[in-house]
Amino acid sequence: MICCLNPDCPNPQNPDGSHFCLSCGTGLVYLLRNRYRIIQPIGRGGFARTYLAEDIDKLNEKCVVKQLVRGQFYNGGGSDAQKKATELFEREAKRLQELGKHDQIPTLLAYFKENDYLYVVQELIEGQNLLQELKQQGVFDETKIRQLLNDLLPVLNTIHEQQVIHRDIKAENIIRRQHDGKLVLIDFGVSKQKTEAANTAPGTIIGSLGYAPIEQLQLGTAYPSSDLYSLGITCFHLLTNITPSQLWMKQGFSWTNNWRSQLSQPISQELALILDRLMPENHEQRYQSAQAVLLDLNVQPGLNPKVPHTIFSPEQLFQSRGRIPQQTNQSVSHISLSELLPGAVIVGTGSSFLAIVLLSFLGTTLISSGLWLIILGFLIFIQSRPLFEKSYLFLIALLTNLFIVFIFQRWQIINPLRSGINGLIVAVLLIILAGLLAFILLGTSQLMNKLMSKYF
Numbered sequence: 472m473i474c475c476l477n478p479d480c481p482n483p484q485n486p487d488g489s490h491f492c493l494s495c496g497t498g499l500v501y502l503l504r505n506r507y508r509i510i511q512p513i514g515r516g517g518f519a520r521t522y523l524a525e526d527i528d529k530l531n532e533k534c535v536v537k538q539l540v541r542g543q544f545y546n547g548g549g550s551d552a553q554k555k556a557t558e559l560f561e562r563e564a565k566r567l568q569e570l571g572k573h574d575q576i577p578t579l580l581a582y583f584k585e586n587d588y589l590y591v592v593q594e595l596i597e598g599q600n601l602l603q604e605l606k607q608q609g610v611f612d613e614t615k616i617r618q619l620l621n622d623l624l625p626v627l628n629t630i631h632e633q634q635v636i637h638r639d640i641k642a643e644n645i646i647r648r649q650h651d652g653k654l655v656l657i658d659f660g661v662s663k664q665k666t667e668a669a670n671t672a673p674g675t676i677i678g679s680l681g682y683a684p685i686e687q688l689q690l691g692t693a694y695p696s697s698d699l700y701s702l703g704i705t706c707f708h709l710l711t712n713i714t715p716s717q718l719w720m721k722q723g724f725s726w727t728n729n730w731r732s733q734l735s736q737p738i739s740q741e742l743a744l745i746l747d748r749l750m751p752e753n754h755e756q757r758y759q760s761a762q763a764v765l766l767d768l769n770v771q772p773g774l775n776p777k778v779p780h781t782i783f784s785p786e787q788l789f790q791s792r793g794r795i796p797q798q799t800n801q802s803v804s805h806i807s808l809s810e811l812l813p814g815a816v817i818v819g820t821g822s823s824f825l826a827i828v829l830l831s832f833l834g835t836t837l838i839s840s841g842l843w844l845i846i847l848g849f850l851i852f853i854q855s856r857p858l859f860e861k862s863y864l865f866l867i868a869l870l871t872n873l874f875i876v877f878i879f880q881r882w883q884i885i886n887p888l889r890s891g892i893n894g895l896i897v898a899v900l901l902i903i904l905a906g907l908l909a910f911i912l913l914g915t916s917q918l919m920n921k922l923m924s925k926y927f
Contacts, residue, residue: 473499474509478520478540483512504583507536507592518556534580539589557589564591566635566659575626575655596657598649601709602642611709613738620768622654627698628761636693640701641682642708681715685724686754696757699764703749711735724752827875827898867912871905
């Protein structure tokens with residue numbers, strides 16, 4: 472078969488012996504540069520078409536040929552679009568020449584112009600890209616994500632040391648090489664030198680929506696931390712099988728602030744913290760080098776291997792509370808005193824005030840208690856806290872208000888809010904006591920939790 476090199480041809484495969492394409496009428500080229508035989512098209516990007524080819528000078532060794540498409544391919548973008556595409560195409564060839572000696576970056580084999588087209592010939596990496604692997608094998612677990620980071624971060628460290636920013640890291644641009652399983656970073660078409668000025672025309676998008684950071688899309692600037700952001704987004708995509716562009720279109724860049732809520736499987740707190748530092752919107756808050764990520768990934772002082780700290784999405788925590796192993800429950804159920812103390816005191820005092828108001832104006836303990844349960848339950852459970860925290864606060868409110876009802880009945884207090892200044896003083900004292908009781912209950916439960924964790 473002979474492949475037509477017209478990028479707009481709808482059916483480029485032709486039988487041997489043909490001189491013109493049977494589909495579009497374009498003259499057929501048997502050998503590019505009298506050396507490369509095109510076998511079939513294998514991809515089409517924003518400004519190039521990619522073909523599988525054979526190098527007849529190297530015993531028909533397989534290779535990849537990328538062809539820069541004509542100006543009309545840009546939907547009427549005109550000479551400016553063609554000029555930009557040519558610049559990016561030449562840049563990719565230059566980057567491959569500079570970096571292709573690395574084992575995990577394709578080697579540049581040739582760069583030439585023929586019949587008004589520019590061509591880049593590069594090493595063929597046989598294997599699946601990670602998006603194909605995700606579709607075929609399902610979501611990655613933590614072990615595969617750690618392997619990905621350990622395999623790819625040294626590659627990023629190398630290209631960043633060469634002052635090159637890739638600017639388009641995503642699952643499709645990472646191939647797992649078939650013969651050794653190593654990850655290879657491809658598609659340097661939009662990469663740039665750190666020292667190059669940002670000259671992106673308005674409306675031009677460099678990178679992939681959902682993967683590219685804000686400074687790259689809005690300002691055209693890029694740093695090593697920009698590639699690290701895209702790598703973090705890639706890890707999220709592989710962990711969840713949720714396309715980042717969908718979240719970006721709904722929430723903008725802010726979706727990364729709450730990425731953990733999208734998880735459908737547990738990951739360790741250590742990995743979660745690393746992803747937290749890879750994906751901040753502000754590039755200054757991210758890791759500044761691939762080496763720094765590697766240090767955190769592989770050196771974790773203070774980590775107790777006997778008690779893995781595991782985080783869950785809220786949905787999974789709710790669905791599997793009865794199934795989580797005891798050691799994980801211990802980690803999840805450990806509640807920080809400093810985080811819950813304000814909420815506990817507010818719930819204790821606020822619910823007590825509500826109880827006093829209801830008892831003062833309704834009088835009947837049964838009716839007052841029913842209304843109190845409905846109102847307080849609604850106010851607590853509409854909060855954006857984890858379910859176990861809501862339940863914890865509700866239990867504290869229930870205990871403090873049993874205390875209030877006991878005091879009312881024991882001291883035979885009747886309608887304190889209608890008993891003048893003395894009644895108001897009694898009400899205030901009861902509310903303060905309820906707040907103190909909430910504090911004591913929270914502190915006692917924390918002490919018991921620590922004792923049980925230590926001895927049981």
